[in-house]
Amino acid sequence: MKNVCFYLNIHQPYRLKRYRFFDIGNDHYYYDDFANEDIINNLAERSYIPMCQTLLDMANEYGSDFKCAISISGTAIEQLQQAEPEVIEMLRKLADKGCVEFLGGTFAHSLASLEDPEVFLRQINIENRMIKNLFGQTPKVFANTELIFDDDIAALLQSTGFKAVVVPGAKHILGWKSPDYVYSSATAPKLKMLFTNDKLAADISHNFNNTDWAEYPLTADKYVNWIAELPEDEQIVNIFLSMDTFGGFIPASSGIFDFMKALPRFGKEKGVRFTSPSEVVGKLKAVDTITIPFAISYVDGTRIDVSAWKGNDLQREALNKLYGIAERVSMVEDRKIQQDWEYLQGSDHFFYMATNNQADAAFSPYDSPFSAFTNYMNVLADFLVRVEEQFPENVDNEELNSLLLTIRNQSSEIEQLNKEVKALRKNILEAEDSNYAPVAAAVVVEEPIKEKKTAKKAAKKENVEKKDSEEKATPKKTTKKTAAKKDK
Numbered sequence: 001m002k003n004v005c006f007y008l009n010i011h012q013p014y015r016l017k018r019y020r021f022f023d024i025g026n027d028h029y030y031y032d033d034f035a036n037e038d039i040i041n042n043l044a045e046r047s048y049i050p051m052c053q054t055l056l057d058m059a060n061e062y063g064s065d066f067k068c069a070i071s072i073s074g075t076a077i078e079q080l081q082q083a084e085p086e087v088i089e090m091l092r093k094l095a096d097k098g099c100v101e102f103l104g105g106t107f108a109h110s111l112a113s114l115e116d117p118e119v120f121l122r123q124i125n126i127e128n129r130m131i132k133n134l135f136g137q138t139p140k141v142f143a144n145t146e147l148i149f150d151d152d153i154a155a156l157l158q159s160t161g162f163k164a165v166v167v168p169g170a171k172h173i174l175g176w177k178s179p180d181y182v183y184s185s186a187t188a189p190k191l192k193m194l195f196t197n198d199k200l201a202a203d204i205s206h207n208f209n210n211t212d213w214a215e216y217p218l219t220a221d222k223y224v225n226w227i228a229e230l231p232e233d234e235q236i237v238n239i240f241l242s243m244d245t246f247g248g249f250i251p252a253s254s255g256i257f258d259f260m261k262a263l264p265r266f267g268k269e270k271g272v273r274f275t276s277p278s279e280v281v282g283k284l285k286a287v288d289t290i291t292i293p294f295a296i297s298y299v300d301g302t303r304i305d306v307s308a309w310k311g312n313d314l315q316r317e318a319l320n321k322l323y324g325i326a327e328r329v330s331m332v333e334d335r336k337i338q339q340d341w342e343y344l345q346g347s348d349h350f351f352y353m354a355t356n357n358q359a360d361a362a363f364s365p366y367d368s369p370f371s372a373f374t375n376y377m378n379v380l381a382d383f384l385v386r387v388e389e390q391f392p393e394n395v396d397n398e399e400l401n402s403l404l405l406t407i408r409n410q411s412s413e414i415e416q417l418n419k420e421v422k423a424l425r426k427n428i429l430e431a432e433d434s435n436y437a438p439v440a441a442a443v444v445v446e447e448p449i450k451e452k453k454t455a456k457k458a459a460k461k462e463n464v465e466k467k468d469s470e471e472k473a474t475p476k477k478t479t480k481k482t483a484a485k486k487d488k
Contacts, residue, residue: 013346047247074107104139110345158188170303180234220262
């Protein structure tokens with residue numbers, strides 16, 4: 001009997017509004033409410049509601065023959081409670097039917113596991129309480145932000161009582177070993193490790209709607225056959241996907257919901273059981289121990305490191321400044337400061353600052369990683385001032401002034417960089433018009449063009465400057481596309 005665990009991940013950060021240097025000390029509200037509500041409404045309508053309904057239909061039709069796991073961040077829960085409470089009610093119904101296991105995680109989908117163990121454990125506790133209060137379950141299996149994991153994190157998780165953790169199926173970690181077994185951590189022997197089967201996940205997330213794929217179209221019976229044909233002793237297959245893969249990244253018109261609904265029927269015929277991770281770790285013993293000395297994540301194809309959030313000086317500077325005030329924030333009783341502290345830890349803030357994967361720049365609400373950094377640091381500067389004001393006897397005015405001066409200088413430098421980028425874009429457009437491809441190719445690698453403009457418009461300098469001015473004054477309305485990030 002093959003056991004399959006489907007994991008559906010829901011996370012949604014609070015997107016920051018455009019926050020300029022002159023807002024510091026004058027405006028303590030940091031969030032783009034319009035964009036946040038628009039994104040969550042869109043995701044709920046296209047993905048979360050139809051997927052939850054699909055799972056409810058499967059629970060009614062198949063009973064105990066179908067179970068899955070859901071990982072949902074606290075920030076996603078709060079936004080759904082405010083804008084789309086129907087999704088929370090549907091998740092409650094799934095919990096009541098016993099077909100869904102809710103996983104533990106970090107409340108803010110944060111990077112605290114890499115930066116501060118105390119903050120990490122606190123976020124886990126907040127998330128656990130929220131899951132217990134809303135869905136009546138105490139999480140037993142953990143899924144960290146983007147499945148970030150290493151030996152140190154394993155030791156922390158074992159101390160919290162988790163029985164198992166979902167881990168990226170990284171080839172450089174597993175080597176010749178298959179991900180389709182239960183393993184245990186070398187530094188936390190009581191903590192079982194459930195490695196993801198990235199090939200079978202990608203067959204859905206990347207290829208279901210890919211007409212150029214050799215196996216297209218993917219049908220439920222074909223997919224179940226692949227699982228059934230795995231070696232007999234490989235007893236557990238973990239398939240980790242973002243929930244908005246269903247209906248978001250892959251549209252409903254493709255038949256993705258019908259595909260999901262048919263899986264248990266073919267599974268029953270082929271001896272493939274769709275179960276929960278807790279049931280699996282309760283029955284299966286670990287076949288070996290595995291060590292992961294350096295942090296890995298699920299965010300890219302290699303699963304090799306965490307450079308998506310810590311790969312450049314911008315990201316490291318922002319993280320150092322943020323977690324550098326963790327101890328002081330822990331002593332603050334102001335509820336709004338505590339809430340902002342959680343929201344500012346969202347991993348996406350730092351992902352937008354990445355420069356090592358320009359393909360992901362299309363999913364950022366910012367013009368460039370430098371703009372993302374400047375905006376975040378302006379917000380963080382105001383937040384730091386508010387925290388320090390809670391301890392007037394300890395305020396180091398020289399330190400505060402130094403930080404503000406640093407951010408002012410950084411803002412000026414980055415503004416100049418952005419001007420240079422715009423000038424380069426203009427040159428690119430002119431070069432393209434002259435069929436001079438090498439110049440365009442050389443610059444696109446560093447800064448991809450997001451807004452396609454014709455050479456004719458680019459030549460009219462006054463109109464371009466006017467348009468740039470209007471764009472700065474009016475925030476862009478964007479829709480987040482998390483699935484492309486999650487399932488790379």
